[in-house]
Amino acid sequence: xxxSRIARISAIGAIAALALAGCxxxxxxAGGDGGSTTAPSDGAxxxxxxxxxxGASSQQVAIQSWTAEFQKTNADATVxxxxxxxxxxRESFQQGAVNFAGSDRAFKVxxxxxxxxxxxxxxxxxxxxxxxxxxIAIVFSLDGIDSLNMDPQTIxxxxxxxxxxxxxxAIAATNEGVTLPDETISPVHRSDKSGTTGNFTDYLSQTAGxxxxxxSVEEWPAELGGxxxxxxxxxxxxxxxxxxxxxYIDSSQAEGFSSVKVKxxxxxxxxxxxxxxxxxxxxxxxxxxxxxxxxxxxxxTTTAKGAYPVLLVSYLIGCTQYEDENIAALTKAFFSxxxxxxxxxxxxxxxxxxxxxxxxxSQSQAAIDLIK
Numbered sequence: 355x356x357x358s359r360i361a362r363i364s365a366i367g368a369i370a371a372l373a374l375a376g377c378x379x380x381x382x383x384a385g386g387d388g389g390s391t392t393a394p395s396d397g398a399x400x401x402x403x404x405x406x407x408x409g410a411s412s413q414q415v416a417i418q419s420w421t422a423e424f425q426k427t428n429a430d431a432t433v434x435x436x437x438x439x440x441x442x443x444r445e446s447f448q449q450g451a452v453n454f455a456g457s458d459r460a461f462k463v464x465x466x467x468x469x470x471x472x473x474x475x476x477x478x479x480x481x482x483x484x485x486x487x488x489x490i491a492i493v494f495s496l497d498g499i500d501s502l503n504m505d506p507q508t509i510x511x512x513x514x515x516x517x518x519x520x521x522x523x524a525i526a527a528t529n530e531g532v533t534l535p536d537e538t539i540s541p542v543h544r545s546d547k548s549g550t551t552g553n554f555t556d557y558l559s560q561t562a563g564x565x566x567x568x569x570s571v572e573e574w575p576a577e578l579g580g581x582x583x584x585x586x587x588x589x590x591x592x593x594x595x596x597x598x599x600x601x602y603i604d605s606s607q608a609e610g611f612s613s614v615k616v617k618x619x620x621x622x623x624x625x626x627x628x629x630x631x632x633x634x635x636x637x638x639x640x641x642x643x644x645x646x647x648x649x650x651x652x653x654x655t656t657t658a659k660g661a662y663p664v665l666l667v668s669y670l671i672g673c674t675q676y677e678d679e680n681i682a683a684l685t686k687a688f689f690s691x692x693x694x695x696x697x698x699x700x701x702x703x704x705x706x707x708x709x710x711x712x713x714x715x716s717q718s719q720a721a722i723d724l725i726k
Contacts, residue, residue, distance in 0.1 A: 402430040405684040409435075409443020409456030410549055411585040412604035413668050415705035416486050417456065420692040423700055433688055439585060440668075441547030441572055447473050447671060453681050454689075455671040456486075458549020459572070460649035463642055474673030481646035481725060483718045485692045486668035486701065487634055487708040489625035490554055491608035492616070494600040495593050496520065496535065501624070503528040505617035506561035512600060513541050513558065514566050515578050520598065528617070535598075542592045542601035543574040545582035553652075553666040554602045560654035561663070604666070606705040616664055619657035627708035629662025635711070636661060646674055646721035648714075674724045686725040693718045 407417070414437040421433040438446070440457040447455035450472025460482045471480060492509065494502070504512075508524045511517035517524055521534040544551045551572050558566035568575045574582065581599070583592040589601040593611065600614075605625050615622035623629055636656040640649045654663040670689050676682040691697045698709035710718070 400430065401428045401680070401684055401687055403680050403684055404432045404434065405454070405681065405688055406452045407433070407435045407443070407454040407456060408438050408446045408452045409671075410440045410458045410486075410668050411437035411587065412458055412488060412550055412606070412666060413437070413456040413486050415606050416668075416692075416701040416707060419700040419704045420688065420697050423694070423697050424688050424691040428687065431684060431687075433684075437585065439544075439546045440549030440552070444671070447471070449473075453672070453676075454685055456668060457671055458666045458668045459552045460640075460647070460669050461671070463640075466644075466647075471673065473676075475675040475677045478673045478675035479644050479646060479724075481672050481674055481689075481721050482649055483670045483672075483689055483693060483721060484634075484648055484650055484667045484710065484714065485670045485689070485718070486666075486705075487627075487630050487710060488666055488668065488706065489605045489627065489630040489662050489708075490550060490557075490602050490664045490666055491605040491611065491625040492600065492602050492614035492664065493590070493593050493608055493611035494614065495597055496537075496612060497597065499532065499534075500612045501615055502532070502612075503615045503617065503622040506558070507565050509614065509616070510558045510562035510566035512539055513543070513578070513580070514568075515541070515580070516565065528622070537598045540596065540599045541580040542583055542589050542599055543580050544586075544589060545574070545584045547572050548585075549668065550586060550602065550604060550666055554664065556652070557654045557664045602664075606707070616662065618661055618663060619659075621659075623660065623662050625662055625664065627702065627706055629660055630665040631708035631711075632656075632658050632661040633663050633665055634667065634708070646724045648717060648721055672725060675726055679726075682726055686722055689722045689725070690719065693722070 417435045443455040444457050446452045448470050453473060518539055520537050520539055526534055556570035559570045583589045586603050586607055590603050590607045593599045593601045615624050633656055636658045637650050637653045640651045643649055650667050670692060672685045693715050701707045702709050
């Protein structure tokens with residue numbers, strides 16, 4: 355059922371208020387009604403108004419970087435983003451409470467078929483743009499140990515609760531010469547519905563499905579236990595705050611952590627933007643998607659040299675048609691900024707993400723051009 359226009363604006367305003375502190379926005383009113391297109395004295399077209407989004411906490415630093423780039427040419431426009439998590443962002447977008455979503459997974463085909471995208475005009479399709487490509491770092495806290503080698507079966511065994519000691523033979527076998535303590539392993543997972551969890555468990559499912567039997571899921575299976583923490587920052591703080599903990603976080607927040615090198619083929623590969631990009635190069639866009647829906651099917655089993663398969667491809671999600679023409683213009687311009695060379699370079703510098711390729715930029719811009 356469609357929510358009323360007044361209720362929709364109120365919901366947008368509530369989310370915007372949460373985002374002001376961290377998302378490079380100002381005090382302009384929130385929602386889908388404010389703003390217009392203006393013409394500065396130099397003849398260039400600039401946008402005004404407020405664009406509101408919600409979603410993946412992994413994208414937060416990138417969103418801030420793209421906002422700064424966007425406001426260089428649209429100084430009177432604001433972008434507010436609530437990093438509430440991928441699941442919450444998609445739900446807010448479907449309910450019409452925000453203008454766009456950030457998500458560490460694309461909508462599934464059956465979710466799109468079910469419809470109910472209240473942010474969009476009637477009969478609109480959605481656009482899904484892979485704007486943020488980042489490795490997921492597997493980080494841990496063990497005094498005196500900066501790095502450990504692990505194969506997929508060992509990683510899966512730890513997070514499935516089947517490997518419970520740091521000196522387990524499975525860990526020792528790939529870390530010759532490292533003195534491993536006889537301490538309990540405490541895995542930390544996301545408590546919220548998370549695209550990072552979805553991507554991490556997708557890696558476990560594809561590479562060690564005989565050990566990790568829970569499949570690719572965004573909500574951590576309660577029966578597997580472990581310590582729960584909210585958002586990327588929560589997992590990072592939990593691992594940082596103790597001894598013997600291990601968790602998975604977006605690499606933009608992994609500086610200063612000890613981390614796992616993952617076995618790919620015959621090599622152990624450290625998390626890196628270049629490794630994430632190499633994995634995406636070995637992957638393809640899913641079949642059965644609409645023209646503007648660039649959802650990737652990530653090949654986690656690739657043995658391409660240098661590939662790091664524990665990655666997320668995070669999407670900017672919008673509508674091909676909006677009821678408000680100015681919101682359409684703001685969304686189109688902001689998404690274009692995000693995938694531009696300047697936008698991607700800014701995100702790489704500030705968040706450690708992997709810039710998209712020129713070919714993917716061309717595909718993405720064609721999808722963005724459908725917005726009206």
